[in-house]
Amino acid sequence: MKKVNVVVWVKACSVEFLSSGTIKQFYIRDCEVLLMNINHKFFCLDARCTHAGAPLEEGQLDGEVLTCPWHGSQFQVTDGKVIKGPAEKRLKTYPVNVKDDSVFIEL
Numbered sequence: 001m002k003k004v005n006v007v008v009w010v011k012a013c014s015v016e017f018l019s020s021g022t023i024k025q026f027y028i029r030d031c032e033v034l035l036m037n038i039n040h041k042f043f044c045l046d047a048r049c050t051h052a053g054a055p056l057e058e059g060q061l062d063g064e065v066l067t068c069p070w071h072g073s074q075f076q077v078t079d080g081k082v083i084k085g086p087a088e089k090r091l092k093t094y095p096v097n098v099k100d101d102s103v104f105i106e107l
């Protein structure tokens with residue numbers, strides 16, 4: 001039997017809940033993801049650092065660069081790429097859509 005991946009848009013929160021410059025972690029459909037608002041653009045990435053699993057919600061956001069709180073790896077928020085190690089693997093990103101004052105993530 002052929003396996004079918006089902007893609008679902010899930011409501012994460014209201015737009016008001018996530019003010020510009022903030023990061024929040026969500027548990028949705030067994031996924032730990034980070035949702036962030038950068039100048040009213042929303043981005044979603046895996047919530048754990050690819051180096052050793054640090055909780056990136058505790059990281060530092062500077063523009064579109066997220067710095068891991070444990071060993072300082074830096075990731076580009078827009079595409080999850082590693083800017084600075086020790087992490088070598090990029091963060092997975094998820095499409096985000098805003099509709100009717102709510103933020104939805106595609107999982």
Ligand code: FES
Pocket residue numbers: 049050051052053054068069070071072073085086087
């Ligand atoms: S756990 Fe993030 S850089 Fe080590």
